Amino acid sequence: MTTEWPVPSGGWDLASLTALFASDPEALGDVDVDVAAGSDVLQIALKERGGLVVLMVAAGDQILCSALLIEADAVPNRSGFERTLLSVHKLIPLSNFGITTIDGAEWYELFGALSARSSAAELVEEVAVLAANAADAAEWILEWNAAGGDASKVGEIA
Numbered sequence: 001m002t003t004e005w006p007v008p009s010g011g012w013d014l015a016s017l018t019a020l021f022a023s024d025p026e027a028l029g030d031v032d033v034d035v036a037a038g039s040d041v042l043q044i045a046l047k048e049r050g051g052l053v054v055l056m057v058a059a060g061d062q063i064l065c066s067a068l069l070i071e072a073d074a075v076p077n078r079s080g081f082e083r084t085l086l087s088v089h090k091l092i093p094l095s096n097f098g099i100t101t102i103d104g105a106e107w108y109e110l111f112g113a114l115s116a117r118s119s120a121a122e123l124v125e126e127v128a129v130l131a132a133n134a135a136d137a138a139e140w141i142l143e144w145n146a147a148g149g150d151a152s153k154v155g156e157i158a
Contacts, residue, residue, distance in 0.1 A: 004120075011116030012123070013058050017042050021056075025124040028131075049131050056127070058116055065126055066111035067134040070141050072099060075108070077149025084144075084151055094126060095133040108141075110134045 005023075008016045014035065021044050022033045029048035035041065042056040057064045075081050085097045085108075095110045110133055112126050140154070147153035 007117055007119060011058070011061070012063055012118070013116075014040055014042060017056055017058060017063070017123070020120055020123065021127075025120075027124050027128045044127060046127075046131050049135060052131055052134060054127050054130055054134075061116050063114045063116055063118065063123065064111060065113070065130050066098075066100070066109045067130055068100075068102075069108040069110060069134065069137055072106035072108055074145070075141070075149070076145060077151075080149055080151050081144060084154075092133050092137070094129045097137075110137055 005020055012020075018033055018035060021028075021031055021042065024031055028044075028046055031047060032045040034043045034045070036043075040057060044054045044056060046052045046054065052067060055066050055068075072078060089097055092110075095112050098109050098111055099106050100109050101107070110130060112130050114122060114126055118126075143154045144151075
């Protein structure tokens, strides 16, 4: 990062996170940030990652980051898919797989959490690593779907 960002005295909040990521941190390249009216979720669109959106929320003492991967109903053999994810999640640095519900539909997501007192460099690193992991996971999900959910026909996720 070209500018040193001090940790805000009360920890990072929506306004300070928005300012940080709107500055286009070097490790992320060109980004767009947005907060929908009435929302407390920062959307960070990584233009150099095909527009991948990382969602960020400052919640008390922690900051949560996530990237949506695929709607769960679009995945064949969900039980096998989830078993595979649980088997390999330790190989994915700084990220975890989860399921979240959006507008009544379940989605697979990749997420990470940091302290609200993390440095700006750590926050940027989390987003960069989450984005790289999400890209790898998306490729693996494409393979999974192309194989019809047959784990024996799919390469390793990590």
